[in-house]
Amino acid sequence: MKKNILIVLGLLALILPGLATAAGPGVKLDKADIDVTNTASLQRGAKYFVNYCMGCHSLKHARYSRLASDLGLNEAQVRDNLIFTRTEDGDKTAIGALMANAMRVKDGKEWFGTTPPDLTLVARARGEDWIYTFLRGFYLDPSRPFGVNNTAFDNVGMPHVLWELQGWQRLAEHGDSHTAPVFEQAESGRMTPAEYDQVVRDLVSFLSYVGEPRQTERKVIGFWVMLFLVVLFVVTYLLKKEYWRDVH
Ligand code: HEC
Incomplete structure (x- = not known):
């Protein structure tokens, strides 16, 4: 537990000075x-x-x-x-x-x-x-x-x-x-x-x-990847239902 707190404090010490200079x-x-x-x-x-x-x-x-x-x-x-x-x-x-x-x-x-x-x-x-x-x-x-x-x-x-x-x-x-x-x-x-x-x-x-x-390109690709994942989810869900139908 103590070790975890130390790790978190260490990380904060690394991050905070960066934030401070970034904001001015x-x-x-x-x-x-x-x-x-x-x-x-x-x-x-x-x-x-x-x-x-x-x-x-x-x-x-x-x-x-x-x-x-x-x-x-x-x-x-x-x-x-x-x-x-x-x-x-x-x-x-x-x-x-x-x-x-x-x-x-x-x-x-x-x-x-x-x-x-x-x-x-x-x-x-x-x-x-x-x-x-x-x-x-x-x-x-x-x-x-x-x-x-x-x-x-x-x-x-x-x-x-x-x-x-x-x-x-x-x-x-x-x-x-x-x-x-x-x-x-x-x-x-x-x-x-x-x-x-x-x-x-x-x-x-x-x-x-x-x-x-490339940030605009990245955002467009991100959209298609998310869409793909949604479609994939639907397909796998239907597939799961199909497989389990005989079991239940
Ligand atoms: C006459 C020279 C000159 C011109 C022209 C000029 N700058 Fe600067 N700029 C400087 C100097 C010198 C610094 C560094 C300031 C310092 O460290 O005190 C600076 C610093 C900056 C910084 C801060 C950088 C950082 O992270 O410390 C930004 C942003 C910036 N300029 C943007 C611009 C933009 C946008 C333009 C055009 C509209 C511009 N400057 C035109 C001389 C100039």
Whole structure:
């Protein structure tokens, strides 16, 4: 009995620190409420990502060509709308290439105090709700190098790159792990809050897809497997009845 309790405590000790870092210090996460089967949303997310994020972040485990086939885009569309990087020789990056970017580790350290991390697996590491909360959580803070802080990521090294769309917000109330923080708009951006939320949702959908490109396929296969098991159950049940009829 004692041994069992020790094992359970040991397991908890392993799991709990992971949960704590995943949630960040005391922030209530907003529900991202995304749909990774929505191809239009994924296409928009990909477009926002290459325009607003790829200057700093790579997706080094993803290929443009895979993106093309999964998001229903042809090669020309990907080349014209999604590939903005160049190879060392100055040629446009090929469609078969990985979605790396040009920022060098040393530059990242110098400019932001830390290298912007690769984001291929960030949705799986942090969770979709966390990214959604993070991208909507930048607020003005003059004490920070870029003038912004973040409710989900205290003292973040990333500037508020979507400020043109969202505008600038001030933090009115901090909130904690149960109550969401309250923001007030200091300066409006090009979009309404609802439109901005949709942009963030598209980005989160895209990052979720990139983290596990086969997840839609997996869910479809799961459905057919469950259906198969149900049919199999009915057949075996009838078979059992048939076999036992003579016995009873
Ligand atoms: C100007 C450079 C820059 C741009 C552009 C940029 N980021 Fe960042 N981002 C950073 C840096 C630097 C960090 C690391 C912050 C830290 O560790 O303090 C970061 C961290 C993050 C993280 C947290 C990763 C983690 O798990 O710690 C996410 C998520 C993220 N960025 C998403 C985005 C998205 C989405 C975009 C595009 C809308 C974007 N970033 C654009 C510089 C950038």
